[in-house]
Structure formats: C-alpha cells, structure tokens
Amino acid sequence: xxxxxxxxxxxxxxxxxxxxxxxxxxxxxxxxxxxxxxxxxxxxxxxxxxxxxxxxxxxxxxxxxxxxxxxxxxxxxxxxxxxxxxxxxxxxxxxxxxxxxxxxxxxxxxxxxxxxxxxxxxxxxxxxxxxxxxxxxxxxxxxxxxxxxxxxxxxxxxxxxxxxxxxxxxxxxxxxxxxxxxxxxxxxxxxxxxxxxxxxxxxxxxxxxxxxxxxxxxxxxxxxxxxxxxxxxxxxxxxxxxxxxxxxxxxxxxxxxxxxxxxxxxxxxxxxxxxxxxxxxxxxxxxxxxxxxxxxxx
Numbered sequence: 001x002x003x004x005x006x007x008x009x010x011x012x013x014x015x016x017x018x019x020x021x022x023x024x025x026x027x028x029x030x031x032x033x034x035x036x037x038x039x040x041x042x043x044x045x046x047x048x049x050x051x052x053x054x055x056x057x058x059x060x061x062x063x064x065x066x067x068x069x070x071x072x073x074x075x076x077x078x079x080x081x082x083x084x085x086x087x088x089x090x091x092x093x094x095x096x097x098x099x100x101x102x103x104x105x106x107x108x109x110x111x112x113x114x115x116x117x118x119x120x121x122x123x124x125x126x127x128x129x130x131x132x133x134x135x136x137x138x139x140x141x142x143x144x145x146x147x148x149x150x151x152x153x154x155x156x157x158x159x160x161x162x163x164x165x166x167x168x169x170x171x172x173x174x175x176x177x178x179x180x181x182x183x184x185x186x187x188x189x190x191x192x193x194x195x196x197x198x199x200x201x202x203x204x205x206x207x208x209x210x211x212x213x214x215x216x217x218x219x220x221x222x223x224x225x226x227x228x229x230x231x232x233x234x235x236x237x238x239x240x241x242x243x244x245x246x247x248x249x250x251x252x253x254x255x256x257x258x259x260x261x262x263x264x265x266x267x268x269x270x271x272x273x274x275x276x277x278x279x280x281x282x283x284x285x286x287x288x289x290x291x292x293x294x295x296x297x298x
C-alpha cells in the first residue's frame with residue numbers, strides 16, 4: 001500500500017499539471033488575439049496607404065480618353081480607366097470589354113447604330129456622363145435609370161417617343177438632352193429632378209410644358225424650340241436660376257405675360273413665332289438686360 005508521502009507527491013503533480021494546462025490555454029488565447037490585432041492593423045494601414053487589393057478600388061485614376069483603337073490597353077488596368085470614347089465606330093452593340101471597366105465615369109457612344117442598351121451597362125455603377133446621341137434607339141433605355149451617379153444623359157437624335165416617369169430616380173442628374181426625338185409630352189415627374197441644370201427638348205412634338213416645372217430651382221438652361229407649344233405654365237416664372245430660354249419655332253401668338261417678370265434671363269429666343277412686333281418691343285423694354293431674339297422667316 002502506498003505511504004502518505006506517495007499520495008502527497010501524486011496530488012502535488014496533479015495540481016502542477018492543471019496549473020500548467022491553464023497557463024498554456026491563456027497563452028494560446030493571448031497569442032491568437034495578438035495575431036488578429038496585427039492582421040487588422042495591417043489591413044487598416046493598407047487602406048490608409050492606398051494599397052488595398054485591386055478589386056476594392058472605388059474610383060478611377062487614369063483620366064486619359066481611351067478609344068476603340070486603344071480598348072485593348074484598358075484591359076491591362078480596367079479599374080483605373082475613367083473615360084472611354086467609342087463614338088463614330090458604326091457599332092451595333094456595345095463591346096463586352098466595356099463592362100469590365102467597373103469605375104468608368106464617362107462613356108461616349110454617339111454616332112453609332114445602337115438599337116438598344118443591354119442590362120450589362122448597369123455594372124458601370126460609377127458612370128456620370130453617358131452619351132447615346134445619334135443612334136437608332138426607339139425607346140428610352142430604362143436600364144440606365146439604375147445608374148444613380150449619372151450627372152449627364154445625352155440622347156439627342158434618336159426615335160424616342162417618351163420619357164419614363166422613373167426618370168425622377170436619377171436624383172444626381174444635372175443635364176438631360178433629348179432634342180430631335182419623337183416626344184409628345186414631358187412627364188410631370190420631371191419636376192422631381194431638383195439638381196437639374198439643363199433640359200434640352202428641342203425639335204420634338206411637344207404641345208405643353210407641365211405645371212410644376214417651376215420647382216426645378218437649379219435649372220439654368222431650358223431649350224424647347226421646334227415644338228408646338230403655344231403657352232407656358234405660370235410657375236415657369238419661379239425659375240430664378242434660369243438664364244437661357246429658347247422658345248423658337250413654336251406656336252406662340254403673343255408674348256406670355258410671365259416672361260416680362262423674368263429679369264434674370266440673359267438670352268430669350270422667340271424666333272419664328274407669330275407674335276406681334278409691338279409685343280416684342282414691349283418685352284424688350286421690360287427686360288433691357290436680356291438679349292431677346294425675334295427673327296421671322298417668310
């Protein structure tokens with residue numbers, strides 16, 4: 001039978017083993033936390049030093065204008081490309097390489113033969129300036145309404161019959177160009193584009209300007225020439241930032257009264273309407289600082 005001293009040694013060894021196990025566990029936890037902290041610190045330093053992984057770059061850096069001829073070069077650094085000009089290339093579809101340029105800000109596709117815009121363009125979520133003028137579009141490409149960073153849309157000289165009401169979703173939009181299309185109406189929802197500075201709708205089939213347009217307090221240029229408009233909504237006079245107003249080649253038979261109150265106008269074009277000369281003279285007296293154009297062709 002073991003004596004008392006053997007029992008004592010056994011229990012002492014057991015206690016020492018337990019204590020060492022606890023210390024080993026504590027050391028392991030401390031080491032893991034230290035390692036994680038180092039990793040997090042390294043990640044933070046990488047972000048501060050601009051050395052994040054390439055797939056986390058959030059803005060372009062190469063402001064050169066790339067073209068169809070240099071499109072292959074963009075594939076070497078797709079996340080750095082800011083501007084791409086593919087105009088006048090007789091394109092019937094957008095090259096697939098374009099959709100790899102995730103941080104692209106300006107895309108010029110004018111003077112091609114595009115009939116539609118594919119859903120893939122939604123991948124270009126940083127796009128600010130999109131030019132689709134002079135193509136074969138027969139409908140407003142609603143997929144571009146998902147590009148919430150758009151500042152400028154150019155869709156001049158297509159065959160577009162209407163502006164979708166969801167245009168209001170583009171809260172950052174500053175310029176909307178839709179001259180030489182087949183528009184028959186301006187949706188009232190356009191009044192929700194509070195940052196809009198230029199609205200170009202010349203040479204369409206418009207007969208009315210919607211009430212509510214006076215809420216576009218940032219609007220500086222309104223181009224409505226070459227339509228069938230004969231009157232203006234009273235709240236147009238609320239556009240205190242408006243300096244360029246083009247109403248040539250419409251159906252006005254008299255000067256709208258509200259125009260004489262718009263002293264901030266720098267240019268007012270009323271060419272080729274059927275307005276009596278004495279009314280034009282009175283308007284010039286009311287707006288002596290405004291350049292008023294009223295030319296008529298026989």
